Structure formats: structure tokens, C-alpha cells
Amino acid sequence: MRRVAILLATLLATPASAADLLIHGGPILTMVGERPQTVAAVVVTGGKIAFAGPLAQAQRLAGPGTQQLDLKGRTLIPGLVDAHSHLMMAVDLARRVNVSGAPVGDVASIAGLVDKLAAAEPGLKLAAGAWLVGWGYDASLLSDARELTRRDLDARFPDRPVLVMHVSGHGAVLNSAGLAALGITPDTKAPDGGLIHREADGRTPNGQLWESALMLAGPALKPPGRAERLTNLAAVQQLYARNGYTLANDGFTSLADLDLLQTAAAQGRLVLDIVALPSFVDMPKWLGKPQYSFGQWHNRLKLQGIKITQDGSPQGRTAWLSKPFLVPGPNGEADWRAQPIQSFPAFLATTRAATNAGLQLFIHANGDAAIDDVITAVDTLKLPPDHRSIVIHSQVQRPDQLPRYATLGITPSYFTNHAYFWGDVHRRQLGEPRAAHISPIASALALGLKASNHSDFIVTPLDPMFILWTSMARTTRSGTVLGPDQRLTAWNGLKALTLNPAWAYREEGRRGSIEAGKLADFTLLSANPLVTPVAGIRGIKVVGTMKEGRFLWEAGR
Ligand SMILES: [Zn+2]
Numbered sequence: 001m002r003r004v005a006i007l008l009a010t011l012l013a014t015p016a017s018a019a020d021l022l023i024h025g026g027p028i029l030t031m032v033g034e035r036p037q038t039v040a041a042v043v044v045t046g047g048k049i050a051f052a053g054p055l056a057q058a059q060r061l062a063g064p065g066t067q068q069l070d071l072k073g074r075t076l077i078p079g080l081v082d083a084h085s086h087l088m089m090a091v092d093l094a095r096r097v098n099v100s101g102a103p104v105g106d107v108a109s110i111a112g113l114v115d116k117l118a119a120a121e122p123g124l125k126l127a128a129g130a131w132l133v134g135w136g137y138d139a140s141l142l143s144d145a146r147e148l149t150r151r152d153l154d155a156r157f158p159d160r161p162v163l164v165m166h167v168s169g170h171g172a173v174l175n176s177a178g179l180a181a182l183g184i185t186p187d188t189k190a191p192d193g194g195l196i197h198r199e200a201d202g203r204t205p206n207g208q209l210w211e212s213a214l215m216l217a218g219p220a221l222k223p224p225g226r227a228e229r230l231t232n233l234a235a236v237q238q239l240y241a242r243n244g245y246t247l248a249n250d251g252f253t254s255l256a257d258l259d260l261l262q263t264a265a266a267q268g269r270l271v272l273d274i275v276a277l278p279s280f281v282d283m284p285k286w287l288g289k290p291q292y293s294f295g296q297w298h299n300r301l302k303l304q305g306i307k308i309t310q311d312g313s314p315q316g317r318t319a320w321l322s323k324p325f326l327v328p329g330p331n332g333e334a335d336w337r338a339q340p341i342q343s344f345p346a347f348l349a350t351t352r353a354a355t356n357a358g359l360q361l362f363i364h365a366n367g368d369a370a371i372d373d374v375i376t377a378v379d380t381l382k383l384p385p386d387h388r389s390i391v392i393h394s395q396v397q398r399p400d401q402l403p404r405y406a407t408l409g410i411t412p413s414y415f416t417n418h419a420y421f422w423g424d425v426h427r428r429q430l431g432e433p434r435a436a437h438i439s440p441i442a443s444a445l446a447l448g449l450k451a452s453n454h455s456d457f458i459v460t461p462l463d464p465m466f467i468l469w470t471s472m473a474r475t476t477r478s479g480t481v482l483g484p485d486q487r488l489t490a491w492n493g494l495k496a497l498t499l500n501p502a503w504a505y506r507e508e509g510r511r512g513s514i515e516a517g518k519l520a521d522f523t524l525l526s527a528n529p530l531v532t533p534v535a536g537i538r539g540i541k542v543v544g545t546m547k548e549g550r551f552l553w554e555a556g557r
Contacts, residue, residue, distance in 0.1 A: 019062050021520070025069075028041070028075075029494065031491075035491070036491045036530050049516050049520050078518075092224065097133070098134075099117065100138065104461055108142060112142075134165065135165040136165070148207070149208070161177045167459055168315065173207045181219070182217060184205055186204050193211055208330070226260065233264055240462060245545070247507070249275050265300060277304055277362050278303060280309070283354070288357060306359045307362045308347070310364060317329055321338060325430065327429050347373055361378075364393060383409070397437065402443055413452045417455060419439065419476060427482070441488060441496065445496075468497065471493040
């Protein structure tokens with residue numbers, strides 16, 4: 001009875017039409033429809049959008065208790081949906097050294113990289129014999145025009161084990177103390193699908209481990225303790241929020257990371273919606289276990305599907321190609337095409353086990369040969385309609401593969417930041433036609449594919465306006481336009497960061513556009529991308545992020 005009385009009192013005090021929040025005073029990009037569409041006002045009730053349209057109509061829904069948010073000229077877009085990044089990697093970077101080149105970091109040479117590690121070492125207060133770990137190494141950004149080896153690190157770190165992760169996450173360079181700590185000797189053979197690079201004698205490891213050989217470095221990459229990781233997770237969510245994301249992705253979730261995310265969710269520590277993709281490596285440990293249920297939100301965490309990695313990266317020359325790179329392989333191999341992570345029968349068995357359990361496929365495939373594996377697998381498995389299999393990166397894609405995607409219901413998530421960061425490398429390593437067709441997002445959209453676009457953070461920065469700019473400009477570092485016919489309009493570029501990734505997560509009914517009934521998740525921008533010249537797009541700032549009608553943060557507050 002008491003509860004009924006309270007309910008009645010609440011109903012009487014609040015007119016049924018009274019809204020919580022009325023937003024107006026700036027361009028509001030709905031992302032509804034094929035052509036740019038803006039409205040003057042949005043009304044929010046109970047964390048959801050109640051109305052989007054003309055201001056006069058919106059005002060009729062407001063009551064005396066309705067808060068007003070005047071955008072003061074700022075642009076409102078739907079909360080950004082992160083199509084692919086590595087949230088949990090960011091969680092573990094707090095005690096690792098950023099040795100990235102510009103603009104993620106400031107390292108410009110091998111000597112500079114070693115200096116950066118040495119300068120950071122005292123502040124980390126590492127125990128004797130503990131690993132010093134760097135991340136973001138990319139030889140293509142260094143002035144030396146060669147790869148880092150153990151010898152570069154040995155000079156400064158004769159005793160402490162050191163590991164430097166490659167920016168792609170697919171390789172690392174260790175010093176001699178590091179190799180010794182892991183028991184890697186001239187007699188150590190690389191595991192299947194892995195590479196241990198050798199010195200001129202053909203035997204002595206030069207320090208570089210690639211692909212599955214990286215698993216040998218497990219002890220160096222052991223994450224920090226649970227309490228520290230939970231603290232870091234709060235900071236990392238803030239970082240995503242400051243970049244405008246209201247949904248963040250963890251694009252390759254280990255079992256340990258999955259358990260940490262579930263703990264954080266159960267403790268109410270998630271302020272963003274987080275989509276996790278448990279990795280195929282740990283599949284036997286989670287597949288079919290009731291505590292790992294897919295497709296449902298639990299306290300802002302959803303397990304969406306399985307992540308399978310089928311090759312490496314084009315800049316690391318580990319993307320598996322049907323036609324060779326124009327340069328030798330990482331070990332000087334002629335006619336180098338790289339290799340798959342799993343043989344096709346093993347890959348097919350993994351995809352079959354996952355899809356038999358009803359899981360959505362998210363497959364990392366960069367090279368066209370790896371993409372062929374995805375196409376053949378999806379064709380062979382005869383998946384149910386609307387399976388929404390997603391190819392993460394899908395970068396070195398042949399034109400003939402796109403109609404196959406359309407026929408089979410495969411959707412690409414592209415990585416147009418590559419055009420800027422490694423576009424010049426791709427021209428050299430792949431040749432002009434393949435480089436120009438990298439991340440062919442305009443072609444994909446023209447075929448009706450709901451292509452998304454991503455940062456692959458920590459590989460490139462989260463900054464969504466930088467991603468939008470690379471999809472609109474496709475300008476390399478040296479200023480060449482890579483594949484001018486693949487440049488997007490601002491409207492389509494924003495779709496690839498909002499509605500299309502929402503669709504990939506089966507969330508298009510809840511987010512990705514500003515429409516009545518959807519979550520009141522919004523991102524505020526300093527300028528309207530629809531009327532900003534292409535060159536100015538990367539200068540637009542995210543100035544606020546709202547989750548379900550409340551600011552997660554706002555610039556200047
Ligand atoms: Zn990734």
C-alpha cells in the first residue's frame with residue numbers, strides 16, 4: 001500500500017509529459033537517413049530520447065522541472081560507438097613506457113627510443129630482475145631506416161630484461177637479458193605461425209619475436225595486480241569518454257580480462273557501455289560456460305561474439321597476401337606473402353565451433369588471402385540470415401572481394417587512419433594499386449555494406465575527429481592522397497563512427513542515431529563537421545560526452 005501511495009504521489013507531482021532535459025541551441029545531427037539531417041531540439045526522459053525535431057514542439061513537452069541544455073553553438077551528434085579498439089590493453093599501459101612515434105608519442109630514432117626507456121626506468125621503481133616494457137615501437141617512424149634489435153637495447157640494459165612491443169601488437173623486440181630470462185637460445189624453434197628473427201649467422205636470435213612466437217614472452221607481459229587494474233580501468237573509461245565514446249570495445253578479450261571486466265561490472269564500476277569480444281585463443285575455457293553468456297547487457301557489459309585473428313598487419317609485413325609484398329619479408333625472404341595464423345581447416349573448425357554455439361564472428365583479417373579465408377568459411381558454414389559476421393580491418397582487400405561480402409552478408413570494419421600513419425609505407429611495400437585501395441570504405445558503402453571505421457587504439461589514437469579526417473582526406477604523412485575515390489563525405493564518415501558500428505553490435509534499435517526511443521547518449525563537438533572544410537576536420541574537438549542524459553564530462557567544467 002505504501003508503495004502505491006508513493007507512486008500516486010509521484011504521478012500527481014509530475015505531469016505525464018514533463019521531460020527531464022531539453023537540448024537546443026546548436027546543430028543536432030541525427031544520423032538518420034542517407035542525406036544530412038539536422039533538428040533544432042532533443043527532449044530526454046528517463047535516460048532516453050523522447051523527441052527529436054522542431055524546438056516549438058520540443059518545448060511543449062517540457063515542464064517547470066525540465067532542465068535546459070543550451071549547446072551555445074556546439075554540435076550534438078549521437079554518442080560515438082567504438083567499432084574496434086583494445087580497452088584492456090590501455091588498462092595495462094600505466095606502468096609501461098610509451099615509445100611511439102608522433103603523434104601518439106615523440107620517439108624519432110632508435111637512440112631516442114632507448115633514451116626514453118632509460119629515462120622512464122627509475123620512476124617505475126622496478127624490482128631487480130623485473131621486466132621493463134615499452135609499447136608503440138614502429139620502425140617506419142624512426143629515422144634509422146632499420147629495425148630495432150637486442151644489440152640496441154643491450155648497450156643500455158645489460159642486466160635488466162627489456163621488451164619493446166611493436167605498435168601492431170603482433171611483435172616485440174627483446175634484449176639479451178630478456179631472451180635469456182625466457183630461455184630463448186639459438187636452438188629455440190619458433191612455434192607454428194610464429195617467427196624468431198635471427199642474426200647473420202642464421203641462428204642467434206636478434207631479439208625480434210613475431211606473431212605466435214610472442215606467446216614465448218608471456219612472463220614479460222604479465223598484467224599488474226587486480227586492484228591496480230580496476231583503478232586503471234576507471235581512468236581508461238574517462239579517456240574514452242573524453243574522446244566522445246559512450247560505447248567502448250575490447251577487441252580481443254583474454255579470459256583474465258573477461259573476469260576483470262565482469263568483476264568491474266558487478267561492482268558497478270562501468271560508466272560506459274563496454275562490448276567485449278572473448279578471444280579464440282581461450283575459447284575452450286569460456287565456450288558454453290553459463291557465466292559467460294553472450295548477447296545480453298549485464299551492468300553495462302556485453303559479450304558480443306568471438307574474436308579470431310587470422311593474420312598480422314600490412315605495415316609489419318605480416319598481413320597474409322595472395323600476391324607478394326614488393327619488398328623482402330621481415331627476415332629478408334623473397335616473394336614474401338606472410339602466412340595465416342591458423343591453417344584453413346583449423347580456422348574453419350574454430351569458426352564452426354563458435355557459430356554452432358550461436359556466436360557472432362569478429363575476424364581480424366588484413367591481407368586479401370586472410371580475407372579469402374573468411375569468405376570461404378562463411379560460404380561453407382551456411383550461417384543463418386542476418387549473421388552479421390564482421391571483418392576487422394579488411395584493409396588490403398581486392399575489389400572482387402567486396403561483392404562477395406555483399407552476397408554473403410559479411411561486413412567490414414575499416415581502419416582509415418592507416419592512410420595517414422602508414423600510407424607511405426603501404427605505397428612502398430604493396431605498390432600503388434593495392435595501397436590506393438586500402439580500407440575501400442566508399443566502395444563498401446556504395447554496395448550497401450554497413451561499414452564502420454575504427455582507431456584500433458592503442459595502435460592509433462582514439463581521437464574520433466582524426467579518424468573522420470582520415471576517412472575524408474586519406475592523406476599520407478608525406479601529403480599524397482591515397483585512393484581519392486575512397487574519400488567519404490562527413491555524413492558517411494560519421495555514420496561509420498555511430499550507426500554502422502551500432503548495427504555491428506545489433507544495437508541499431510538503441511543507439512547510433514538521434515531518434516525517439518533510443519538512449520540519450522550524445523557527443524558534443526566544437527564545430528559542425530558538415531560545414532567544416534576537410535582540412536579543418538582534424539581540428540574539431542570533442543567538448544562533452546553525455547550518457548543517458550547526463551554528462552560524463554564537459555570541457556571547461
Ligand atoms: Zn585490434
